[in-house]
Amino acid sequence: MATIAEIRVPTEGFALSHTLDALDEVNFEIERIVAHDPDHVMPYVWATGADPETLRETLEEDPSVSDVEIIAEPDEESLYRMNWIDSTEALVHILTEEDGTVLAAEGRQDGWFLRILFPDRDALSRTYEFCEDEDLSMDVQRIYNIDQGKQGRFGLTDEQEETIASAYEHGYYDVPRDVSLSDFAEELDISHQALSERLRRGHKTLVENTVIVGRDGEK
Template sequence: MTGTIAELKVDLEDFALEHTLTTVTDLSCEVERLVASDPETLMPFLWVEAPPSALDELEDVFATDETTDQVECITELYGERLYRMHWIRRIELLVQILVEEEGTILSASGSADGWHLRLLFPTRDALSRTDDYCRSHDLKYEILSIYNIDEGRKGRFGLTDAQQDTIVAAFEQGYYEIPREIDSEELATEFDISHQALSERLRRGHKALVKNTVMIGPRASDDDRDEQPPTSRQ
């Protein structure tokens, strides 16, 4: 039994917060945590970011969004706000993933362009059943990538095994310290690769970490990851 990770782009019309994301200018949001309290309600903790003038109208827009209820601002930090709320409509896809297939939402971010989800399914069959469910319920989405965890540790943060081993070694041996405790040539020797190959491996690894931990929104496919061609559910 092998876990499967899938990255999807879901149309706004088939997901929560369509009204909010299309009404508030330059709004983006990222799920910090998502709790499935029952089959009819999900409770996300949601970071939102927008220009100050747009944030001023945000709570009024939440109040007119039919997919949300019980919206509460938990904290505000440097132009971002953390909200706790209930999603009460257009949650069929998430309920299917979390409740029916016992999947996990690794990340979820939304903007006016749509929602981007990174999902962990316990088996490939669970993903297949979710695809069948979307077909039968006319839920529109695009598959950006699918890969198995046993292809390597790249299931975490999009890193290959070699990238993770190199970054960990660099950290443990002081490559990132000022001044450096080991230089790139010494580190390259440990991995029996050239200085140029080491620099490229670190660059790709850092890019993957930024994409999968910092950035909100769509992510380009990694050079180091074998992916299936994108397909669409229209």
């Protein structure tokens, strides 16, 4: 059965450790990642929190990456394409040996935090054993079974998922709103208070399981 795991990997021993160590405020978020062969991983990476020129120079000095190329620079963030050529053993194993998929990944000074879809629980176990054998640190923080549906993917109950989707369809999140909370509650035949609490719990859960990845004290 497909399994989703939230994993923390220390910055040391993982790609971009030099850059994360050199620049206190930089934050990386993987947009897309591909493993071309056992020695190279090519991610598309969003970077925020650092001066673009300083970041570019630091990336050029980072021994774990090569062929760094800026794809886009909207607002205060930059999208890079690069090759990870060092400290990628665990990631390559997940992508090429276990058919894993990286659903989300964020790199900060306190570590890399990844949400990974494994085809089954055994694949996760083999990955953990691989890291132990190779003396690689990997902390499995949370595990979900995919048969939990949206709850497994985002922590939502079916009721919360249906309510948020319906709110979107009714224009509740538009600016200005197409429907008020009271009218939306009447449409669903529940009380104003019950709807408000359901939406707040659902929104909190969505933030915890999509935006907040591995941030201690937030859950």
